[in-house]
Amino acid sequence: MTKKSSNTVWHNATVTRARRENINQHKSVILWFTGLSGAGKSTLAHAIEEKLHQLNCRTYVLDGDNVRHGLCGDLGFSDQDRQENIRRIGELAKLMLEAGVISLTAFISPFEKERQLARKLVPHGDFLEIYCHCDLDICEQRDVKGLYKKARAGDIKHFTGVSSPYEVPKNPEIKINTGKDSLDSCVDQVISLLQSRGVISLPE
Numbered sequence: 701m702t703k704k705s706s707n708t709v710w711h712n713a714t715v716t717r718a719r720r721e722n723i724n725q726h727k728s729v730i731l732w733f734t735g736l737s738g739a740g741k742s743t744l745a746h747a748i749e750e751k752l753h754q755l756n757c758r759t760y761v762l763d764g765d766n767v768r769h770g771l772c773g774d775l776g777f778s779d780q781d782r783q784e785n786i787r788r789i790g791e792l793a794k795l796m797l798e799a800g801v802i803s804l805t806a807f808i809s810p811f812e813k814e815r816q817l818a819r820k821l822v823p824h825g826d827f828l829e830i831y832c833h834c835d836l837d838i839c840e841q842r843d844v845k846g847l848y849k850k851a852r853a854g855d856i857k858h859f860t861g862v863s864s865p866y867e868v869p870k871n872p873e874i875k876i877n878t879g880k881d882s883l884d885s886c887v888d889q890v891i892s893l894l895q896s897r898g899v900i901s902l903p904e
Contacts, residue, residue: 720800735832738839740878741806762805790818812867831872834879
């Protein structure tokens with residue numbers, strides 16, 4: 701467990717999450733996309749953000765590659781570093797939740813334990829796990845970044861699905877078949893989830 705900073709006290713602001721949500725006219729929530737590399741997590745997250753933006757929602761996508769350019773630029777891909785990567789993202793998403801934002805995190809996040817730790821950082825119902833299911837062979841066929849080819853050749857160590865395990869979510873809020881369903885269909889499924897949970901209201 702990561703040690704907490706010493707000699708610090710949490711400061712409670714007068715501008716609360718509820719007041720921010722009131723201005724935004726929607727609730728804040730964490731949409732946690734998980735799945736193999738090439739499953740379509742980032743593509744789906746950005747497509748949903750576009751849809752939400754058109755509905756005047758306050759959003760931000762925390763993309764795995766982008767975050768590793770800065771916040772997590774010091775981390776590698778060992779199991780320990782992957783766990784720390786997810787811990788940091790969970791804490792960041794928690795802050796964005798308080799900011800009244802709908803955050804969309806697109807990370808492989810391969811381990812059930814770390815996903816559960818991220819879930820437990822926030823109140824019940826504020827963490828929606830979206831499992832992007834896509835068969836490994838389809839992910840390899842896509843291989844947009846050429847990572848599977850490098851992993852099969854032994855050039856990338858600890859690569860999820862090849863030399864490192866992916867633990868399938870046990871009870872995600874929703875399972876999306878990104879390997880077979882169209883992008884529009886996948887977007888609609890998540891938007892419907894947000895509507896049913898009272899996060900957003902769609903225009904009449």
